[in-house]
Amino acid sequence: MSNLPEHVVKAWISGFGVAVPRGATAPDPESVEAAARGLATPLVVKAYGSGLLHKSDAGAVRLGLGSPGAAAAAAAEIRAALPEPPDGFLVEEQREAGVEVIVGAVRDPAFGPVLLAGLGGVWTEVLRDTALRLCPVTEADARAMLDELRGRALLDGFRGQPAIDRDALVRVLLAVGGEGGIVEALGDDLTEFELNPVICTPGGAVAVDARLISPSPLDPSALPGRPRATSAGAAPAPPTDFERLFAPRGVAVVGASTKKPNFGNMFLGFYKAADFKGRLVAVHPTASEIDGVPCAPSLAEAGPDIDYALVAVPAERCPDVVRQASGIPFVQVMSGGFREMGGADLEDDLLAAARSAGVRLLGPNCMGVYSPAGGQTFLGGTPGRPGRVAVVSQSGGLAGEVVKVGERRGLAFSKVATVGNSADVTPAELLGHLAADPATSAIGLYLEDPRDGRGLFEALRNVRKPVVALVGGRSGQGREAAASHTGGMVSDTRVWAALAAQAGVALVTSQDDLIGVLDAFDLHSAARPAAPGGPEILVIGPSGGASVLAADVFDGAGFDLAALPEAAREALRGLGLGAGTSLANPLEIPVGPRGDPGLVRRAVTAILAERPYADVIAHVNAQSFFTFGDSADPLLAYTRGVGALQAELAATRVTLVMRNAECAPPGVEDAVREIARAAGVPVYRSMEAAAVAVAAAKNHARSAHGTA
Missing domain, CATH: 3.40.50.261 (Succinyl-CoA synthetase domains)
Incomplete structure (x- = not known):
């Protein structure tokens, strides 16, 4: 990790419109007095160096110094108290008192850059009163973040204190996390960035401390400037048309047995019970038929109009099976034993097999697809009536429960897809398809690891239909200790909540609430668009x-x-x-x-x-x-x-x-x-x-x- 000196970071962020105090640097205490001449008192002296990440904790800060001489004496005290000599000293004009705010950004492993704002200074760790949004943020996002703070009354004036300049603080948030801001300029060089505190007064907002941590050493002379608008690049690849996934002309099931019924036989029974109208084929190397379903010796010989192949064989055999699927648009691998069980290499091989065959892969470790209108099913019995509710789930079992319990309560489903490990087809892709699907009016999500978190965020922001999400494993994922206050206060739970707030998604905590909200969306949001959203x-x-x-x-x-x-x-x-x-x-x-x-x-x-x-x-x-x-x-x-x-x-x-x-x-x-x-x-x-x-x-x- 690379930690740039504070004065270098401050000089850089001033180019993005962030106000910082006037100051100067000195290599040693003896040079501080000369450096401080011309600065207005009171003064602040800080030591800086690679080992001084938290200067206040190390006793490397002195405040309220009345003269350049006093600043030099304070620098000498700091040097004497530190175990190692610092690289130098920063002396600055001390800002008038105000409301102290923290503004920071970290890179979330799933969703990318996340912006944080809250009460700062000594209150940061005591109150942990902060709000999050995924970058880039809009002005509306920035103002909503401030409104979410429990201590927002301090910003508006409290017990006779004047209100701060909120507009100035919003400009700081946008300079850090907005389009063309600091986070965007850093790109992959961002690990953690923090302004703490930003002192806010009626006259503006000034960052009196700044910290930038990068995964690799940064050249101070080559820090990026404000990004410029660029011409559009090459057009993105056209999205996959998933209609044949939900309404296949033919289905091939790989893995059914002539001797001992297994999952393959179970799925053949499901399609027969659902009265599937297309071609149904069992893949078996020697049998001519299984359970009354005609057989083909391999996927390559499954015949015409097969749009969907369901693979239920041991994990180690799956890549070879998928390599035979050329010409079949979608292959679903039900089998487990891949990344979720420590088999990352085997999952990579499976994905490579799908790429070589030119097919889209659903799963592995998933149950499949349910669409009463299209004849798709992964459930026993007669399918329910076609409806307007769609679900994308990383759990096949939970998706089955949502369908069965939902239908028991009167819900009807358009399209349900289970995606398991999402090695290829991601929730974000399916969400994009469902957003444009005229047969779908409400969407439910069950997610654990979205795989493409940034893509999911962008897809959710573009959906105009109501969406409800249930996220599993939020409390168990945790996060390693971070170097900055910002990193320490960004958790999986809070990032999901930020995403929901920005994208207008309902975030629930139980399966029952997932079904209940889908019910309300199905009956209310589509049927009564004129009904307002006020709190009454x-x-x-x-x-x-x-x-x-x-x-x-x-x-x-x-x-x-x-x-x-x-x-x-x-x-x-x-x-x-x-x-x-x-x-x-x-x-x-x-x-x-x-x-x-x-x-x-x-x-x-x-x-x-x-x-x-x-x-x-x-x-x-x-x-x-x-x-x-x-x-x-x-x-x-x-x-x-x-x-x-x-x-x-x-x-x-x-x-x-x-x-x-x-x-x-x-x-x-x-x-x-x-x-x-x-x-x-x-x-x-x-x-x-x-x-x-x-x-x-x-x-x-x-x-x-x-x-x-």
């Missing part, structure tokens, strides 16, 4: 206790349970509400086996006539319908009332929470979901699940309306 919500349902708990959940999720205006409360009284209960938000109304099933519709209509709410969450206690009643009809009638409400509200999203659904007789919950879904209303079992889904829908609405 209206919660309506029975039970004061449930309403109090709902308020806690939704308030904790950042929603605004805005009060009902007096005109709305008067209208509710006209409906017979308010006797014995407060007319507040959440609104308590009688819902049960003897209640009026249309009351929720009339109450919400009355409220929205006086004040708009972007989201209405109607909740119901299923247990009460069957404790105090003996029929599902009142609950189903209530659900129809909620559905009728949604039909009347083009610019409002209606969500139904069916609490205690397990208390309903078998089949009742399914019936509620079917009625609600037909009306465009997603159903959740808990307030917490609904809050996640509503937040995702609001977030997408803000992005779509350009108000993120």
Whole structure:
């Protein structure tokens, strides 16, 4: 690692528009006094050298020096206290006090350069109050970073202190991480870069310390300047058309056995059960047929119209099989035992085999593709109905669960691809295809190692459809200790959160929430594009206790349970509400086996006539319908009332929470979901699940309306 002297870094960054203090250097304490003449007091003296990465910790900084002579004396004290003589001393004009901010950048191994901003100076390690974005950042990104800080009130003036010049601080962030900035100029030479602190006052923002760490020695005289605009290079290679992956004319399965059923036989059974309409071929060196499916001796002899080959043989045999696949557009390797098990060389050989055959490789270590409209499947039984939801998953097992549980709840899928190790086809590529797919309106992702993190980031920023991502392994990956404060505060979890914020992606933490958000996207985001993304919500349902708990959940999720205006409360009284209960938000109304099933519709209509709410969450206690009643009809009638409400509200999203659904007789919950879904209303079992889904829908609405 290379660590340039501070004064060299400061001279360089000033060319990008970053303000730095006036200063001078001296090779030894005896030269400091002469160097300091002409500088305004008070002064700061710092020692610099290759071993002085954290100068304050080493006692190599002195502040508040009243004269050049005092600066020279301080330099002598520093030299005496250090175990090794420094390379020299930097003496500078000390800046007036202000809010200290850290601005830094590091190179993330998956996503590339990441910008960090937060409270700096001594507060950096104590409070760790920082925000992240992937580079390059926009002005909107920079301002959003500052708004995310817990201590942002310090920037705007606190307890009589003046507000800082936010615009000046934003310019520093853009100079570091924006287009044409310091990070872009460094390119691959960036390991860690840090300004800490940047002292911010009403008069501007000045970087009083600067650190640049590079993976290899940098020539101070050859530091790059601000990048210039260049003419466009050669056009990129055209993207792969993945339509035949999801709708193949023919499928070849390699690995089925004539003696002992295995995964190959299982997949042949899946395609037969799905009534695959294209050519289905089993590849076997000697058999004429397996399980009623005709055989070919090799992939090379599989015949015409084979667009997809599924390989389920031991890992060491896979490269040779793939080399025979010339002329087949897509080959999926189900087998494991590659990079995920320490077999990186074998995976490299597999990829080389795909390249030599001119095929695109899905996997290895993946289950395959599911598309009811295209006849693709990796699941048993009859495929579900074709729908509008797509999923890209690095786990085949989890993808199967999302499909089966999602279909049980009423979701229908357009295209599902499992990519495993993503040695060739990456999530980013498939995301780009799905973004342009007219049959897909919402996209779900399950990722562990995206392989092409930068490509994924760019693809997500260009998607206009709603996307929800579940990321596995964020807590376990960790990160080695970094040389700078910036590096120490950039973690896998925080980088994913930054990516989600910049790209308008909903980031969830469970499979259930992944399915729940896809449900909301499918029913709300595509059907009600006019619904805004503001924080206001209206919660309506029975039970004061449930309403109090709902308020806690939704308030904790950042929603605004805005009060009902007096005109709305008067209208509710006209409906017979308010006797014995407060007319507040959440609104308590009688819902049960003897209640009026249309009351929720009339109450919400009355409220929205006086004040708009972007989201209405109607909740119901299923247990009460069957404790105090003996029929599902009142609950189903209530659900129809909620559905009728949604039909009347083009610019409002209606969500139904069916609490205690397990208390309903078998089949009742399914019936509620079917009625609600037909009306465009997603159903959740808990307030917490609904809050996640509503937040995702609001977030997408803000992005779509350009108000993120």
